[in-house]
Amino acid sequence: MLTDMTFYAAAIPAVALVGLSKGGLGGAFALIGVPLMAIVVPPMQAAAIFLPILLVMDAVALWAWRHYNNRATLFVMLPGAIIGIGLGWATSTYVSAEAMRLVLGTIAILFALKFFIDTYGPLAKGEVAAAPERPVAATFWGTAAGYASFIAHAGGPPFQVYTLPLKLDPRVYTGTSTRFFAIVNAIKVIPYFALGELDKTNLSLSVMLLPVALLSTLLGAYLIKRMQPKVFYPLMYGMVLIAGAKLFYDGLKGL
Template sequence: MFAISLPDPIFFAAAIPAVSLVGLSKGGLGGAFALIGVPLMAMVVTPVDAAAIFLPILIIMDLVALYAWRNLNDRKLLLTLLPGCIIGIALGWATSAYVPDDALRFVIAVSMILFASRYFYQTYGPHRATPVEATGHRKGPALFWGTISGYGSFVAHAGGPPFQIYALPLKLDPKNYTGASVRLFAIVNAVKVIPYVALGALDTKNLTLSFTLLPVALISTMAGAYIVKKLKPDVFYPLAYGLGLIAAIKLLYDSLPL
């Protein structure tokens, strides 16, 4: 890894694109971009430092996104998934020293690849003329995928795909879907501060690096919100699934012992 000192062009060459991608995701343009951000930054700092640097940035992005989506939400989706997410964060804190990060990345990646592939087959395959009905809320799957989302978010900021696996088949209005997603992960990231502090990851060096990247975070988050508000459902959902598939392939690659 590179030794980071401010200003460091090598660090910022990776960090600025990474934060921009996560900002677009936070603004509502699919959780997939967020998965790319941490591995990209991890090219120039350790994975633990990359996750720690991102957490304060994510919280600022959350505040911007909450303002941008303040009038749009799906309360039932938010409340259905939140308990599982909190459980997942607690499990991540308790088991972070025992469960390999790559094992979680592998499970999340394979699940998302299968899920997105099924969507594209149903939408564009030989039976595409048959409409796929929206699913309803189910407590069991909500608890399971919420827990996986909270756990993935804690250990790798990778909570987006499990959230999508549960939420996308509901076929909500894209704006309400995004509003619920923004609120859910704002709560998740706020809760994560406590265990991150307990683990000693939020030190002065990482907080300083986070602060220098805030302008990029603010601009990219607002840009993501603007783009999503202009998208129609028949554009939004293929885009969301497609970005999820790309990110899952990247996550699968990161998990393999190459």
């Protein structure tokens, strides 16, 4: 596997796309990563190879966005995320990843379409005011994000459903997202060890792909730090729409 060029032909683009996402360019890129690598290795192995890479990406992204954060958002979302990961671990044998992708995809598509209709549709009323922090909604969407991240590696859309309406500064939004998923991914190490997927072969492949992960994460951070809100938010909602369509398609195909 370490010398199989077919593997690297799929794995390098997959890791680069996830790195751009980790740098701040939206969750749609991250959703493409594992399925792309799963073309050449079994899906569970692809996810296992990605986990150490994600942890390193998280470390780089945390450094790149160390000055930007919204503690209030993390405070209200993380308890739900921890609950969601626990629920995912407990019910992973009963709920299919395909069903979860289908539900999340539907929610993400409707959420993104509402934004574009409200902003650019014939009945648009101009810019919508930023939403306040809402602890009940944050717990619900945080739980969904933690659960989806464990079951289907798809925690981005539920996180965005809650956070995008807050209309944070793009840099603060990205820094908050980086911290949230760094914590979620760190917690997910425990069940992966329990499943025996972090073996010598998979860890060796992870190490080989790390340079691509580091460079693409820094590139994503560089681009986002120079992006204005009027460009950033339509781009993010567009990414949610793409991510939702991808999740919906994968879920429908797998049922």
